[in-house]
Amino acid sequence: MEAVLCPKTPKCPIFHGILKGTEYTDTYKKLYCEAGEDGRLKCRRFQVAEKVGICPPDILPNSVKTVDEIIEKMKKEGII
Ligand code: SF4
Structure with missing residues (x-):
């Protein structure tokens, strides 16, 4: 059966970080x-x-940035 809850919830900021509890x-x-x-x-x-x-x-779930734009920025910032 398909898991309803995203497997990333334990570490996702929507649940545990800066995005928790916003409007x-x-x-x-x-x-x-x-x-x-x-x-x-x-x-x-x-x-x-x-x-x-x-x-x-x-990064928000509905970010207007594309995946490639986000990854490009991460590379520039040395995150990856
Ligand atoms: S915000 Fe996205 S990555 Fe985070 S738990 Fe929800 S669906 Fe998963």
Whole structure:
């Protein structure tokens, strides 16, 4: 059976970091984190982490930046 909850929740800032408890946190959880595979595959944080293993803490699930733009910035900043 498909896991409803995103496997990244234990370390995701939406649940445990700077994005926890904001005005939009519950909406993000419903749309992405608790919406099965379809939900998390739309999440920019999930998409970036699937490619390079991590995602900067300030990237929102609905970030307008593309995965490639985020990864490019991470490389410039020496994060990866
Ligand atoms: S914000 Fe994205 S990566 Fe984080 S738990 Fe939710 S779906 Fe997973």
